[in-house]
Amino acid sequence: MSVMIRDVRTICCAPEGINLVTVKIETTEPGLYGIGCATFAHRHLAVVTAVEEYLKPFLIGKDVSYIEDIWQTAMGMSYWRNGPVLNNALSGVDMALWDIKGKMAGMPLYQLFGGKCREAVPCYTHAEGNSVEDAVEKVAYLKENGYRYVRAQAGGYGGNEMIHQPPEGALSGAYYDPKVYMRKTIKLFEKLRDTFGDELELCHDVHERLAPVDAVGFAKQMEQFQLFFLEDILPPEQVGWFERIRSQTVTPLAMGELFNNPNEWMDLIKNRRIDYIRVHLSQIGGITPARKLIALCDAFGVRTAWHGPVDLTPVGHAVNAHLDISSPNFGIQEWSDSICGFFADRNPEALEEIFPGMPKVKQGYIYLNDKPGIGVDINEEAAGKFPCSSEVVTWSWMLPKLPDGTSVRP
Numbered sequence: 001m002s003v004m005i006r007d008v009r010t011i012c013c014a015p016e017g018i019n020l021v022t023v024k025i026e027t028t029e030p031g032l033y034g035i036g037c038a039t040f041a042h043r044h045l046a047v048v049t050a051v052e053e054y055l056k057p058f059l060i061g062k063d064v065s066y067i068e069d070i071w072q073t074a075m076g077m078s079y080w081r082n083g084p085v086l087n088n089a090l091s092g093v094d095m096a097l098w099d100i101k102g103k104m105a106g107m108p109l110y111q112l113f114g115g116k117c118r119e120a121v122p123c124y125t126h127a128e129g130n131s132v133e134d135a136v137e138k139v140a141y142l143k144e145n146g147y148r149y150v151r152a153q154a155g156g157y158g159g160n161e162m163i164h165q166p167p168e169g170a171l172s173g174a175y176y177d178p179k180v181y182m183r184k185t186i187k188l189f190e191k192l193r194d195t196f197g198d199e200l201e202l203c204h205d206v207h208e209r210l211a212p213v214d215a216v217g218f219a220k221q222m223e224q225f226q227l228f229f230l231e232d233i234l235p236p237e238q239v240g241w242f243e244r245i246r247s248q249t250v251t252p253l254a255m256g257e258l259f260n261n262p263n264e265w266m267d268l269i270k271n272r273r274i275d276y277i278r279v280h281l282s283q284i285g286g287i288t289p290a291r292k293l294i295a296l297c298d299a300f301g302v303r304t305a306w307h308g309p310v311d312l313t314p315v316g317h318a319v320n321a322h323l324d325i326s327s328p329n330f331g332i333q334e335w336s337d338s339i340c341g342f343f344a345d346r347n348p349e350a351l352e353e354i355f356p357g358m359p360k361v362k363q364g365y366i367y368l369n370d371k372p373g374i375g376v377d378i379n380e381e382a383a384g385k386f387p388c389s390s391e392v393v394t395w396s397w398m399l400p401k402l403p404d405g406t407s408v409r410p
């Protein structure tokens, strides 16, 4: 007997002060439902509207087993497509349908994807220091906690330091000086290699804010530290520069957390200009497109390193891990541990209460439970205790500025 979609809705919560969006799909089968991640933290109400006003009327009454067809139709039915709002909305639906399929099969998602390639998922987390010394201490702490891969940053994205003062009347923003940032980061990695030798795999996130020619030079200078990867060295608008970066250095390159459209990654992958694809799964539309991306990358020797930031629900983190554990070309998984990141006011207990079954990290590995589907549930009553904020942020790391006040797109 066919099982149909009976209801679709969004559940928003911010247990750690970061807006999270979950989609819940209920079916005609009593007690059978699925959940998915649709988190676009900075525009959550736009995603809610897309799900509840535009996708829901299309989905009610559809057979839950038609995931591919529903994905294709929902992607095309607005004619204009591939933006972060609509992709996140579709991702929430897509993941929820995969969750339902897993529950109907009585299998965890990774079984539907072909089974395990490894028993747990190696991950890295962030050592974010206010200074070089602070960052080195945090790396040491993470190493003691079993992490073998660490992403190290000093002073926030772009380093947040300047030699020259902004002009009078300069607007607020996250000021930084690209030259100061590059020199400071080189110092940090000199110190890290001095202190830890080859015992750790090190990553660094440029966070897109360099001028292209500086990015070429920086990737070359970082080569001596034998990074696991250098992340998002340029914004998505400048992917045309990767050919030049590639020809100048063997520093492994990871790219893509801001990508939405397959045309943004196609050339980079088929011309082998990056080593790790780092898309945010809900930003590309969920599991259905991610599985195609994995296969494409596998054919060209590119490995996966899905975006795993704080602005992702534990449902999204679990989906990352299901794909990771079952992909032959898995590279590494980002995990947002609360211990050494910038987000000091994190609330992991509340997160666990709202999302029972969320993946666990032990000694640098992510472990999934063996429940059918995604394996993570949502406690709506607990979620209700942490409402989202609709405040429009006008000062943050998302608004970087050069010393003279010029805005830079991250």
Ligand SMILES: O=C(O)[C@@H](O)[C@H](O)[C@H](O)CO
Pocket (backbone or CB within 6 Å): 205, 207, 257, 307, 308, 309, 310, 311, 334
């Ligand atoms: O790679 C990362 O974890 C960062 O680039 C974060 O994704 C960003 O600050 C928004 O979540």
Ligand SMILES: [Mg+2]
Pocket (backbone or CB within 6 Å): 205, 207, 231, 232, 257
């Ligand atoms: Mg990043």
